[in-house]
Amino acid sequence: MDLAAAEAIKGGLLVMGYGLAAVGPGIGIGIVVGNAIQAMARQPEAAGMVRTTMFLGIAFTEALALIGFVLFFLA
Amino acid sequence: MEQLILAEGCNVAEVTMCAPAEVSELFQFAAPWPELAAWFTRTQMLILLIPVIVIGLFWLALRNPKLVPGKLQMAVESAYSLVRNDIGKDVIGPGGEKYVPYLLSVFMFVLIGNFYEITPFVNFPVTSRIAIPGFLAVFTWIIFVVAAVRKQGLAYFGHLIWPPGVPIALKPLLGVIELVSTLLVRPFSLAVRLFANLVAGHLMLSLLLGTAGTFIWASLTNPEIGYGKGALGIAWFVMGLGIFMFEMLVAFLQAYIFTLLSAVYIQSSIHPDH
Numbered sequence: 095m096d097l098a099a100a101e102a103i104k105g106g107l108l109v110m111g112y113g114l115a116a117v118g119p120g121i122g123i124g125i126v127v128g129n130a131i132q133a134m135a136r137q138p139e140a141a142g143m144v145r146t147t148m149f150l151g152i153a154f155t156e157a158l159a160l161i162g163f164v165l166f167f168l169a
Numbered sequence: 170m171e172q173l174i175l176a177e178g179c180n181v182a183e184v185t186m187c188a189p190a191e192v193s194e195l196f197q198f199a200a201p202w203p204e205l206a207a208w209f210t211r212t213q214m215l216i217l218l219i220p221v222i223v224i225g226l227f228w229l230a231l232r233n234p235k236l237v238p239g240k241l242q243m244a245v246e247s248a249y250s251l252v253r254n255d256i257g258k259d260v261i262g263p264g265g266e267k268y269v270p271y272l273l274s275v276f277m278f279v280l281i282g283n284f285y286e287i288t289p290f291v292n293f294p295v296t297s298r299i300a301i302p303g304f305l306a307v308f309t310w311i312i313f314v315v316a317a318v319r320k321q322g323l324a325y326f327g328h329l330i331w332p333p334g335v336p337i338a339l340k341p342l343l344g345v346i347e348l349v350s351t352l353l354v355r356p357f358s359l360a361v362r363l364f365a366n367l368v369a370g371h372l373m374l375s376l377l378l379g380t381a382g383t384f385i386w387a388s389l390t391n392p393e394i395g396y397g398k399g400a401l402g403i404a405w406f407v408m409g410l411g412i413f414m415f416e417m418l419v420a421f422l423q424a425y426i427f428t429l430l431s432a433v434y435i436q437s438s439i440h441p442d443h
Binding site: 164 | 365368369425430
């Protein structure tokens with residue numbers, strides 16, 4: 095594969111890379127929120143604390159997807 | 170501003186969406202008065218406006234405090250009580266009162282900086298330039314490391330490298346993981362989380378709404394571009410409105426998350442036994 099062809103598909107490879115990177119956090123956030131919903135259903139009076147911890151968990155897992163998004167522009 | 174950037178380079182008849190040649194064009198602005206100072210760009214003016222807005226808001230709301238508050242006083246008091254009670258006291262625990270001024274400053278700065286993205290004639294989030302979330306994360310980093318060193322002395326770093334209460338075979342591995350995670354990943358992820366959320370939001374809003382405007386305008390004024398592009402422009406506009414509503418949530422959520430995580434890191438420094 096010569097240089098011009100490699101340059102042409104570079105953008106496509108970047109997008110594919112980000113797509114792959116977004117699979118993990120997507121599943122992760124689904125698990126966090128699902129368990130949070132279950133916890134809130136089992137014990138409604140703990141809903142406030144569960145909600146706060148849920149946001150914390152979402153922030154941590156989403157950070158990985160966003161690092162992938164930033165690297166998409168960096169390369 | 171972004172409308173101009175998108176409109177001038179866009180060949181409406183060909184493309185499905187107007188995008189500038191280099192995506193960073195949507196994030197950089199030239200200095201309006203170059204003879205004043207090269208650094209005094211639109212971004213800098215917006216940053217200098219943030220403390221004016223925050224101080225003005227708090228002053229207006231609290232200069233005649235009533236026992237039964239009016240609307241502005243209620244809004245500002247609820248923001249303050251969110252940071253002081255739900256984040257400062259509940260998360261940090263005893264000794265958290267000292268950090269509430271810092272947490273409130275960070276919260277209000279990031280909140281107003283994010284809200285610039287959805288403000289009508291501004292539409293540029295100040296926190297989408299990496300320096301601002303970067304330095305806020307550096308402040309949080311300095312604060313939680315200094316708080317830990319004050320509380321536990323230099324044994325803090327010893328506990329990071331050689332964690333107590335862990336089987337001896339795992340100590341080196343866990344030590345490296347914990348050192349990198351606490352001293353490097355925490356501030357980096359704090360900055361990048363805020364930065365990337367805002368960059369993604371600004372990019373989507375600029376492209377969608379800018380393209381919609383360009384297409385609809387071209388479809389109405391330019392006779393050789395048919396109404397198909399106008400319909401596509403309306404579709405982009407509807408999608409842009411949906412993203413706009415989502416960005417309102419993201420602006421507040423990212424400010425809350427930044428403050429909450431700063432408080433969690435401070436709590437893990439001054440109450441290490443939890």
